[in-house]
Amino acid sequence: MPLVNGGKIVDDSFVKLAVDTPLPESGGILVPAERFIGEADALLKRAGKVGVIWPNNRDIDELVPYLGKIAAVALVFPTFRDGRAYSQARLLRERYNYRGELRATGQVLRDQFVFMLRAGFDSFEVKKQADAEAFMQTAKRYSVFYQPTGDGRITALHRRMQLRHSEGVGT
Amino acid sequence: MYAYDEIDRTLVNERVSEFRDQVKRRLSGELTEDEFKLLRLQNGVYLQLHAYMFRVAIPYGTLATSQLRALAHVARKYDRGYGHFTTRQNIQFNWIKLAELPDALADLAKVGIHAMQTSGNNMRNVTSDQWAGVAPGEIEDPRIWSELIRQHTTLHPEFSFLPRKFKIAITASDHDRAAIKIHDIGLRLVRNEKNETGFEVLVGGGLGRTPFIAKTIKHFVHGRDILSYIEAILRVYNQYGRRDNIYKARIKILVHELGIEKFSREVEEEWQHIRNSSLQIDDEVIEDIRSRFTYPAYEKLPHMPDELRQAAADPEFEAWRKSSVAPHKVQGYSIVTISLKPIGKPPGDATAEQMDALADLADKYSFGEIRVGHEQNLALPHVAKRDLPALWKALDKLGLATPNVNLITDIIACPGLDYCSLANARSIPIAQELSRRFANHELANLIGRLHINISGCINACGHHHVGHIGILGVEKNGEEVYQITIGGRADENAALGTLIGPGVKFDEVADVIEDVVEAYLALRERPDELFMDTVKRLGVEPFKERVYATR
Numbered sequence: 001m002p003l004v005n006g007g008k009i010v011d012d013s014f015v016k017l018a019v020d021t022p023l024p025e026s027g028g029i030l031v032p033a034e035r036f037i038g039e040a041d042a043l044l045k046r047a048g049k050v051g052v053i054w055p056n057n058r059d060i061d062e063l064v065p066y067l068g069k070i071a072a073v074a075l076v077f078p079t080f081r082d083g084r085a086y087s088q089a090r091l092l093r094e095r096y097n098y099r100g101e102l103r104a105t106g107q108v109l110r111d112q113f114v115f116m117l118r119a120g121f122d123s124f125e126v127k128k129q130a131d132a133e134a135f136m137q138t139a140k141r142y143s144v145f146y147q148p149t150g151d152g153r154i155t156a157l158h159r160r161m162q163l164r165h166s167e168g169v170g171t
Numbered sequence: 172m173y174a175y176d177e178i179d180r181t182l183v184n185e186r187v188s189e190f191r192d193q194v195k196r197r198l199s200g201e202l203t204e205d206e207f208k209l210l211r212l213q214n215g216v217y218l219q220l221h222a223y224m225f226r227v228a229i230p231y232g233t234l235a236t237s238q239l240r241a242l243a244h245v246a247r248k249y250d251r252g253y254g255h256f257t258t259r260q261n262i263q264f265n266w267i268k269l270a271e272l273p274d275a276l277a278d279l280a281k282v283g284i285h286a287m288q289t290s291g292n293n294m295r296n297v298t299s300d301q302w303a304g305v306a307p308g309e310i311e312d313p314r315i316w317s318e319l320i321r322q323h324t325t326l327h328p329e330f331s332f333l334p335r336k337f338k339i340a341i342t343a344s345d346h347d348r349a350a351i352k353i354h355d356i357g358l359r360l361v362r363n364e365k366n367e368t369g370f371e372v373l374v375g376g377g378l379g380r381t382p383f384i385a386k387t388i389k390h391f392v393h394g395r396d397i398l399s400y401i402e403a404i405l406r407v408y409n410q411y412g413r414r415d416n417i418y419k420a421r422i423k424i425l426v427h428e429l430g431i432e433k434f435s436r437e438v439e440e441e442w443q444h445i446r447n448s449s450l451q452i453d454d455e456v457i458e459d460i461r462s463r464f465t466y467p468a469y470e471k472l473p474h475m476p477d478e479l480r481q482a483a484a485d486p487e488f489e490a491w492r493k494s495s496v497a498p499h500k501v502q503g504y505s506i507v508t509i510s511l512k513p514i515g516k517p518p519g520d521a522t523a524e525q526m527d528a529l530a531d532l533a534d535k536y537s538f539g540e541i542r543v544g545h546e547q548n549l550a551l552p553h554v555a556k557r558d559l560p561a562l563w564k565a566l567d568k569l570g571l572a573t574p575n576v577n578l579i580t581d582i583i584a585c586p587g588l589d590y591c592s593l594a595n596a597r598s599i600p601i602a603q604e605l606s607r608r609f610a611n612h613e614l615a616n617l618i619g620r621l622h623i624n625i626s627g628c629i630n631a632c633g634h635h636h637v638g639h640i641g642i643l644g645v646e647k648n649g650e651e652v653y654q655i656t657i658g659g660r661a662d663e664n665a666a667l668g669t670l671i672g673p674g675v676k677f678d679e680v681a682d683v684i685e686d687v688v689e690a691y692l693a694l695r696e697r698p699d700e701l702f703m704d705t706v707k708r709l710g711v712e713p714f715k716e717r718v719y720a721t722r
Contacts, residue, residue, distance in 0.1 A: 081209060081292070083332025087409045090329055095444060111193065111210055118328035130201065141189050144182040146322040148449035149329070155449075156178045156322060157456050164459065 002132035004124040005101070007139065009132050014051055014072060024048075030074055033058055036066075044069050051101065056084035060091050067098045072123070077106035086119045093120030094150035113138045118149050172235050172540055173318050174463045175283040182325070183280045186287055190214050191273035198270065213293060213331070215261075215286030216272060220592050225250075225267040226289040227279060231299035231317035231341070232260040232543040236530040239541050241282040243526035249275045254526070256511060256519040258545045258583060258634055259338065260298045261289050265590050287325055292333045292420075294324035294405075298340045300348045301544035304466070305552045307500045310360040311368060313343040315461050316397065319452070323398050330405045334412035335420035337405070338377075345663065350545055352376045352385045352665035353637055355422045356404060361391065369393045374404060374434070375426030376665075378631035383423040384665050386431045388438065394457070396442075399450035403442035407434070467538035467553050472503025476557035487574075490612055491563050494574040505556055507537075509549040509566065510573040510581065514610045517599045518584045519547030528569050536562050545661075546622075547583055548576065578615040579623060579688070580606045583634060587627030587644065588651075594627035596644025596651035597677070601625055604681045609688075618688060621702045624659075637661035639703045640687060641668040642680060651677045657687065657714055658706040671715045675722075683718050690717035 003012045014028035019035050028049035036043060036052040043050050044066075051072025054063060063073070073092060075085035085104070092098040103123035104116050110131035116124065117139055126132035145153050154162075175183075190210075197207040211217075215226035227242065234242075242262055246254045249271050250264040257263055267275065276286060289296055297317045304312040320339060324330070330337070342349040343360035351357030357373035369391045376385025392400045404422075411429075413419045426434045482488045497506045509529065512518050521529075529549065533541045536558045537551035544550060554562060566572040575581050582605060585591065587598025602625055609615050624638025628645070635641035641656035652674035659668030675683050688702075694713055695705045706714070 080206070081332055082414060083330070084410055084414075086329040086332065087406055109206060111189075115326075115328045115331055142182070142185050142326070144178050144185065146182075146325050147327055156182070157452075157459075159178060160176070160459050161455060164455075 001125050002129055004126055004132050004135045007136050030072060040066060056082065056088060060088045064096050067096055070100060072101035072103055074103040074105045077104060077108060080107045080109050080112055089119040089121055090150060110134055110138050114142055118151050120150050172233060172465050183285045186285060187273060187276045187280050190276060194269060194273055209291060212291035213288060215289035217290060219590050222266045223269055225264045225272060226261050227284060227286045228289045228296040229260045229262060229543045230297055230321045231303060231314045232301045233314060234541040234543060236533050236539045238282045238284050239526050239530040241279055241284060243523040244278060245275050246523040253520050253522045256543055256547050258547060258632060259296060260543050260545060261296055292335050293331045294327060295336055295338045297321045298349055300342050300344060301542040301550050302348060302506055305499050305506055306344050307498055308344060310343040310362060313341045313360055315457065315464060317341050318460055330409055333409055334414045347663040350661040353378055353661060354385060356401060357385045363391050367393060370397055372400060375423040377421050377423040378634055378636050380418050380629045382636045382667050383427060388431065388435045395452045396446050398452060399446045400442055402445060402450055403438045406441050407437045469501045469504060472555055474502055478557040478560050482560035488560060488563055491572050491574040492559065494576045494578065496559060503556055505554050505559060507551045507554045508576045509571050510576050511548050512575055512581050513570055513573045514580060515603050515607050518582050518602050525569055525571060532562060532565055574612060575615060577620045579609045579618050579621045580615055582606060582623045582625065584625040585627050585632035591627060593630055595646035596627045598625045598627040598633055598644060601642060601680050605684055608681050608685060619701055634661060636667045637665060638668060640684060653680045655683060657711060658703065660703055669711045671711050672719050686718045687714055690714050
């Protein structure tokens with residue numbers, strides 16, 4: 001499954017661990033939430049980046065104490081119809097100021113990219129190769145956004161205010 | 172009228188391009204039907220029994236004549252020459268070809284119309300009072316706020332994949348014409364003691380399999396906080412609404428299961444985090460939206476012009492005026508409801524020719540503006556009283572002057588089994604038969620205000636639970652069976668109807684309704700005691716006796 005990060009298809013620097021996989025010596029690891037919470041101290045002492053795979057029905061508050069210490073959070077879309085992880089993503093970015101990698105996993109398809117970018121995702125495990133290749137093009141589909149989110153894109157309402165004021169200066 | 176600016180136009184055009192690409196990928200097989208289904212639903216495209224159905228949004232029920240003509244054009248060019256106005260201020264076209272949909276959307280985009288979020292599990296078309304801005308005694312024009320919320324809910328990055336559909340309705344009048352109590356969020360514009368504008372917020376209303384009347388979650392949310400408050404409700408719902416069972420996924424079930432107190436505490440907690448964020452609306456933003464609504468330059472006209480006085484001698488005109496003409500906030504003007512319920516025809520349908528002709532009449536008599544109401548009728552919101560006789564003659568020629576607004580033949584019905592793949596039973600033929608039975612205007616007038624609502628399945632698109640008489644078609648042992656309820660209503664005193672007894676067969680429905688109506692006429696205390704008041708006073712029992720005694 002291709003990984004898109006920074007707008008490009010890249011190699012994954014993380015290895016996903018199951019609940020009982022032995023810890024590798026080094027290298028980045030993505031650990032299921034349950035295991036992460038249980039073994040957090042040991043995992044964080046280890047050399048190499050640690051990320052967590054957080055299910056969409058588990059309260060994100062539980063992860064908050066660790067946000068400064070982890071390198072990645074992978075949120076899950078069990079199907080593309082299930083939008084709970086969009087709320088989790090915005091909470092992580094906007095309420096808890098999480099600045100590490102925020103990865104979308106599961107059924108990640110082309111037509112969700114814009115929503116995901118706006119919710120704060122910057123990394124995407126894309127289901128289909130063709131969708132991954134079309135990432136940059138798809139991300140530029142929209143130039144107008146009505147809602148303020150943590151991605152910092154200017155909203156239509158504020159752009160209108162700017163236009164009003166700049167018009168006001170000339171008169 | 173709200174005029175799109177370059178920003179709104181750009182977004183709609185970008186949406187059309189995106190959908191064109193999605194259709195292309197579906198037709199090439201790159202997208203599976205399962206993947207495409209959700210994408211098309213987000214653009215109002217259903218797969219019905221015979222063809223794709225295309226549902227176009229008419230936000231808060233306001234149309235410019237250019238927009239109505241564009242709808243007529245779509246009906247003519249891409250469909251079979253007519254459209255169907257729905258109970259949520261949308262219009263549906265029933266015979267659209269998938270490959271032509273992007274072109275139809277592009278044609279509509281030119282006049283600022285879209286089909287975004289008219290179906291699917293997202294925030295649907297924001298609806299409002301069809302008399303917004305012209306009804307006497309309104310707090311203020313609710314369309315300003317409706318438009319603000321329309322923008323905010325369009326392609327929302329967090330709430331486009333909700334557990335289930337989500338509908339918001341807004342009213343600013345004491346008399347609720349927007350049926351806010353049967354919406355996921357109902358908003359009632361109010362002023363607080365400092366005379367500031369805000370909203371009473373209701374939540375958890377809805378019909379369908381498990382109907383609920385919405386409950387008040389907060390008595391006053393200041394206008395500047397309304398987006399953050401809605402966002403807080405949606406965030407709680409997105410995370411905790413049930414996704415395991417489609418019939419339990421609406422917010423009404425979450426509110427019911429948690430209880431309104433616990434649900435409101437969750438919302439309150441979330442809201443405190445976000446109310447002082449960039450979601451807060453400053454007055455300037457509201458003013459900017461307000462400035463793009465244009466209002467007619469009304470003339471100073473007499474309350475009772477000669478034209479109207481003379482026309483009063485014509486009983487047919489008077490019958491129409493009494494049923495279709497309502498007071499306007501400006502002296503000398505009226506609001507005219509256009510009945511889309513001609514006797515014996517499917518409720519809510521309009522032909523392309525009627526739409527074009529109505530656009531011409533709106534240009535001539537209503538400052539170029541048309542409204543669409545949830546009762547599946549249209550309205551001309553600014554008609555000078557002196558023009559009423561001429562307008563009536565013109566409407567009558569078009570078959571649009573049936574004098575039955577709010578009467579028993581002003582029936583609300585879903586498309587039912589004639590079109591819909593979800594339906595278990597036919598709705599339109601029932602509506603047609605009832606319309607014929609009560610075709611006599613004197614009889615209908617004698618009966619007075621009485622709303623019949625018909626749904627062809629439990630999803631309740633015809634809002635049968637809140638009809639004064641509700642008719643629900645179900646399937647039983649391969650046969651269509653109809654359950655009759657009475658005493659429902661959708662206004663500020665919203666209530667769910669009560670079942671009068673066992674279901675009846677297709678052929679018996681009209682007879683049963685006649686019995687119910689005869690019972691009412693015999694039971695009412697005075698000629699002006701309305702059906703719903705008699706039911707309220709006496710309960711279901713006497714009606715039940717009358718209907719089932721001989722069956």
